[in-house]
Amino acid sequence: MSKKLALSIEDLHVTYQLNGASGKNKVARAVDGVDLQVAVGETLALVGESGSGKTSMANAIMRLIDPSAGKIVIDGVDVVPLQGKGLRSMRRNFQMIFQDPFESLDPRQRVIEAVMEPLEIHGIGGSESERREMALAALAQAGLRPAAEIGERFTHQLSGGQRQRVAIASAIILKPALIIADEPVSMLDVSLRAGILRVMADLRDQLGVSYLFITHDLSLAWMFADRIAVIYLGRIVEEASAVDLIANPMHPYTKALVSVIPVPEVTALEDRIILTGEIPSPASIPSGCRFHPRCPLFRELGEPEQCLTQDPVLQIQSNAESHHVACFFSEHNKGNQ
Amino acid sequence: MMKRDRTSANHGFWYFMGKLWADRMGRWGLIALAITTFIAVICPIFFPFDPSKVGADAASILTGPSKTHLLGSDELGRDVLRQFFTGARISLFVGIMATVISTIVGSGLGIFAGYYMGRLDGILMRITDFFLVVPALPLMIALGAIFGQNITVIIMVIGFLSWPRTARIVRSQTLSLRQRQFVPRAKSLGSSNLRIIRTHIVPHVMPLIVANTILVVAGCILSEATLSFIGLGDPDRISWGTMLHFSFVSGAIGRGAWWYFLPPGFGILFIVLGFTLVGHSFEKITNPRLGGSE
Numbered sequence: 106m107s108k109k110l111a112l113s114i115e116d117l118h119v120t121y122q123l124n125g126a127s128g129k130n131k132v133a134r135a136v137d138g139v140d141l142q143v144a145v146g147e148t149l150a151l152v153g154e155s156g157s158g159k160t161s162m163a164n165a166i167m168r169l170i171d172p173s174a175g176k177i178v179i180d181g182v183d184v185v186p187l188q189g190k191g192l193r194s195m196r197r198n199f200q201m202i203f204q205d206p207f208e209s210l211d212p213r214q215r216v217i218e219a220v221m222e223p224l225e226i227h228g229i230g231g232s233e234s235e236r237r238e239m240a241l242a243a244l245a246q247a248g249l250r251p252a253a254e255i256g257e258r259f260t261h262q263l264s265g266g267q268r269q270r271v272a273i274a275s276a277i278i279l280k281p282a283l284i285i286a287d288e289p290v291s292m293l294d295v296s297l298r299a300g301i302l303r304v305m306a307d308l309r310d311q312l313g314v315s316y317l318f319i320t321h322d323l324s325l326a327w328m329f330a331d332r333i334a335v336i337y338l339g340r341i342v343e344e345a346s347a348v349d350l351i352a353n354p355m356h357p358y359t360k361a362l363v364s365v366i367p368v369p370e371v372t373a374l375e376d377r378i379i380l381t382g383e384i385p386s387p388a389s390i391p392s393g394c395r396f397h398p399r400c401p402l403f404r405e406l407g408e409p410e411q412c413l414t415q416d417p418v419l420q421i422q423s424n425a426e427s428h429h430v431a432c433f434f435s436e437h438n439k440g441n442q
Numbered sequence: 443m444m445k446r447d448r449t450s451a452n453h454g455f456w457y458f459m460g461k462l463w464a465d466r467m468g469r470w471g472l473i474a475l476a477i478t479t480f481i482a483v484i485c486p487i488f489f490p491f492d493p494s495k496v497g498a499d500a501a502s503i504l505t506g507p508s509k510t511h512l513l514g515s516d517e518l519g520r521d522v523l524r525q526f527f528t529g530a531r532i533s534l535f536v537g538i539m540a541t542v543i544s545t546i547v548g549s550g551l552g553i554f555a556g557y558y559m560g561r562l563d564g565i566l567m568r569i570t571d572f573f574l575v576v577p578a579l580p581l582m583i584a585l586g587a588i589f590g591q592n593i594t595v596i597i598m599v600i601g602f603l604s605w606p607r608t609a610r611i612v613r614s615q616t617l618s619l620r621q622r623q624f625v626p627r628a629k630s631l632g633s634s635n636l637r638i639i640r641t642h643i644v645p646h647v648m649p650l651i652v653a654n655t656i657l658v659v660a661g662c663i664l665s666e667a668t669l670s671f672i673g674l675g676d677p678d679r680i681s682w683g684t685m686l687h688f689s690f691v692s693g694a695i696g697r698g699a700w701w702y703f704l705p706p707g708f709g710i711l712f713i714v715l716g717f718t719l720v721g722h723s724f725e726k727i728t729n730p731r732l733g734g735s736e
Contacts, residue, residue: 167630196632208623213645222641223631275631 110178111283111315112143112166112199117175119161119339123388133388135161136172137339140419141317143283148309148316150326150347152362153336156384159319162336163287166317167201168192180282197227200276204288206268210260217256220244220275227279239278246311247274248304266297270304277308285317290325302329324366327351335359338395339387341419345428355422355435357402394433402434409434461727462720468727471719478713482530491524493680504692504699514701516685517692525680526705532681533713536597537663543601544662545655548608553647555609556616557639567613574606582665586674593676600665608654615647649728656721660714667710682706 119136135158143149153159165172168184176183180198187195200223203209210219220240223229230236244252247270260268269289276284286305290298306329308314320326326333327347334344335358343356354360361378382399385391393413397403403412411433419431462468497503497519505515513523555566582599589595619625619642628638669675670683673691677684685706689695694702 164626167626169626169629193632193634196630201627201630203623203627205623209627211624211628211642222628222633226632226637272627279631 109145110142111145111147111180112141112317113176113178114139114141114166115176115178116140117162117165117177118173119158119165119170120173121387131388133386134390135339135387136165137387137390139175139336139339139341141334141341141344143315143317145282145315146309146313147332148318148330150318150320150330150333151336152320152323152326152333154321154384156338156387157336158339158387159321159336160287161339163201163285163317163319166285167199168196194227197223197279198281199283199285200279200281202269202272202276202284202286202289205292206265206272207292209272210268212259212261214260215256216244216249216258216260216263216271217241219260219271220256220278223275223279229279240274243274243278244271246277246308247271248300249274264297265293266301269293269297269301273301273304273308277312277314280312281314283315283317285319287319288321289318291320291322298325305329323351323362327366335362338384338390340395340431341429342396342431343429344419349428353428355428355430356396356432357400358396361401394431402432406434458724458727462723465723465726467719468723471716471721471723474712474716475720478530478534478709478716481527481709482534485527486524486531489524489527491521491528491680493520493678496520504694504697504702506699507701513705514699516702517688517694522685522702522705525685526682526709529680529682529685529706530709530713532593532676532679533663533666533683533710536593536600536666536681537659537713539597540600540604540662540666541655541659543598544605544658545608545651547602548605549612549647549651551605552609552612553616553639553643556613557620557635557643559617559620563613566609570606570609570613573603574610578603578665579668582669583672583674586669591674591676593679596666596669596674596676600662600669604658604661604665608651608658611654612647612651615650616643619643619646653721653725653728656717656724660717660721663710663717664714682709686710 117136117139118134121133121135123131123133137158139162141149151159151162161170164170166177168187172185175185177185179195182195184192184195184199214222217237217240220243221236224236224239230239241252241256244256249255249267249270255263255267260271263271289305290301293301305316309316316330318326318330323333330347332344333347333350334341335350335356336342337358343350343354343359350359351363351366354363361380364376364378378401380399380401385395385398391398393411393415394400394403394417397412400412403409415433417431417433419429422428422430422435462472497515502515502519504517505511507514511521511523513521513526516522516525551566551570555563582603585599586596589599624642625638628642633641666681667683667686670681671686671690673687675681675684675687683706686703689699689703689706
């Protein structure tokens with residue numbers, strides 16, 4: 106049985122042309138062949154460190170940058186070939202919550218204006234007063250109360266948490282099928298994060314919206330998402346249900362990430378896997394398995410030839426349903442668990 | 443539609459007037475502008491100048507201040523004071539109209555170049571560079587000479603030659619605004635580029651445009667005075683620059699007829715100073731990094 110998909114990405118590539126001193130035709134492959142599906146009402150977390158290509162992916166899905174190849178099917182429509190007016194009118198189907206609420210809202214706008222803006226753009230709501238009612242309802246839904254009073258303030262007069270709620274209100278007011286949340290709480294105080302995440306979870310339950318939740322924080326993904334996809338250097342290396350991925354990580358990269366999730370027990374410290382080195386530049390992706398220069402398993406197994414020459418593909422694991430890993434030796438990892 | 447509160451980023455006219463008045467430079471500038479505006483707008487109503495009302499005989503030419511002519515008479519026996527009032531009107535009118543052209547062209551090009559970047563930016567900025575380095579005064583003289591001594595021509599010539607600075611300033615501000623996250627946000631909401639420019643770029647560059655505009659008026663008035671002084675002014679619309687021209691060619695300066703050339707000279711100084719002071723003061727208010735009080 107195939108579930109209805111809110112988002113389906115096929116073989117997405119995002120490349121940047123580099124015009125540095127290091128040579129003319131160098132290309133950075135920020136997203137290097139990604140397949141992803143998000144079912145209606147589902148939350149998929151995309152986890153990766155900085156430089157892994159997760160923000161490039163968000164921007165490509167939002168069509169803020171043009172992908173160099175691939176399909177992005179949102180609510181049944183491939184948005185990659187769309188341009189101009191057609192693209193603009195499709196945009197109400199997919200909305201984004203940006204990372205920095207201090208930057209993403211125009212400080213010269215009133216809160217109510219910022220939330221009414223999407224309605225005006227798409228010509229929704231018959232009159233100004235009707236739009237205003239809708240905006241106030243959305244503000245209340247995002248947990249900003251009293252909505253009428255907060256609506257009259259300027260966005261720069263609000264706290265970070267309140268601003269992010271305004272951004273959420275203006276994203277949900279179009280009733281999109283998909284919301285891409287790019288590190289929506291990373292700029293906020295820890296004390297405010299739970300509140301924002303709760304609002305997002307409530308909206309998922311009430312409106313049936315699907316999320317692509319982008320974060321560098323695996324524990325946050327574990328808490329918020331149904332499924333987790335781990336991205337490394339523009340490629341998904343492991344994808345599984347949130348519970349399964351945390352309990353039973355198979356890719357050595359995921360294993361390392363999971364091992365450093367803070368846990369209350371002191372004893373857990375001994376099992377930490379600390380990765381050495383930095384994530385390589387997407388302009389010079391290592392040959393074979395792109396993770397091999399930093400891979401502890403690669404060294405443990407005596408640097409097998411396969412890792413140096415062949416690029417592992419994301420494959421379903423025989424004994425775990427819908428658990429995909431891109432590693433030749435992931436079976437070895439399970440035993441170590 | 444909505445009430446504007448004073449603690450916000452959206453300031454009204456009176457807010458800026460108060461801020462200007464609080465600044466010493468701004469206050470003197472405002473006073474100078476108020477006086478010249480009064481002279482230009484109100485005085486000619488009560489003391490109209492009739493260029494055809496020449497003196498009856500040779501004795502009425504270039505006479506010093508007297509009861510009948512408070513600021514003496516010119517080389518045709520006409521009243522200098524009345525001429526001075528009308529001249530203020532023409533100088534101010536030409537300066538402001540030329541500035542309107544300059545501001546529309548300059549900010550329009552600046553916003554489009556800065557927003558669209560890329561090739562359009564390259565082309566527009568090369569054009570701007572050309573107009574920026576081309577010596578404006580000889581070009582104005584040439585164009586003025588070609589198209590004739592007509593007030594419309596003068597306005598056009600000055601207006602279309604004084605926009606490059608505005609374009610440069612507005613472009614750089616637009617470039618930095620474009621990097622702000624609210625631009626991609628508006629785009630992801632489905633805004634068209636023109637809508638983004640209208641709702642998110644223009645309101646942000648407006649204070650800069652206004653501050654720059656005030657300074658451009660000063661430059662345009664000075665350009666007009668220069669053109670008129672060298673004889674390219676509209677002879678039917680006497681401005682302060684035209685007065686200086688006629689006082690020079692009629693030998694008033696050589697004969698020490700100070701009442702003829704000092705008033706327009708000081709008038710130009712006063713009005714240019716007024717706009718410059720207000721302009722700089724306004725810049726200080728809208729851009730706190732220059733050492734303003736905000």
